[in-house]
Amino acid sequence: AVVSTQNTGGSSGPTLDLFITLLSMGRQGLDSLLKERKQVYCNLKAGLEKVANKHGERILDTPTNQISLAFTLTPAHFKEGFQLTELGSMLFQRNVTGARVVTTTAEKTIGAVTLHGFGSHCDNYPTAYITFAAGVGMKLSDVDVLLTKLDKLLDKVSL
Secondary structure (H helix, E strand, O other): OHHHHOOOOOOOHHHHHHHHHHHHHHHHHHHHHHHHHHHHHHHHHHHHHHHHHHOOOOEOOOOOOOOEEEEEEOHHHEOOOOOOHHHHHHHHHOOOOOOEEEOOOOEEEEOOEEEEOOOOOOOOOOOEEEEEEOOOOOOHHHHHHHHHHHHHHHHHHEO
């Protein structure tokens, strides 16, 4: 009888944690975090544009997405043999989390269906890219650290 009434879905713990956090922050605390996130986004976008220009890349124009930014990765700009996906792991090793490299060549087959450009938003996007997000809780100082590490890595692996 207990088994038949037991919830086998996900845990309610994370939802409860979020609810308690929001209650303790109050409206002003949440509004402050959201305002800070918008400033972080602006600084991240401006900083990524500078780094992109320096390295012959660009920031993809996504006007309806005010959280994530995509930075192109042109294979011809990198040293011979360098795998673009290595950039994500190199950033992770330097404590930059959340960056995700999307290649145009990834494929995944599920059953009889092959997904071309797997991980991207379309089958044949013209260039690889890496995404960065300006999430709630990210600080302006985090943006500076991310930009410095990305720029140094690109200096190391670019032609």
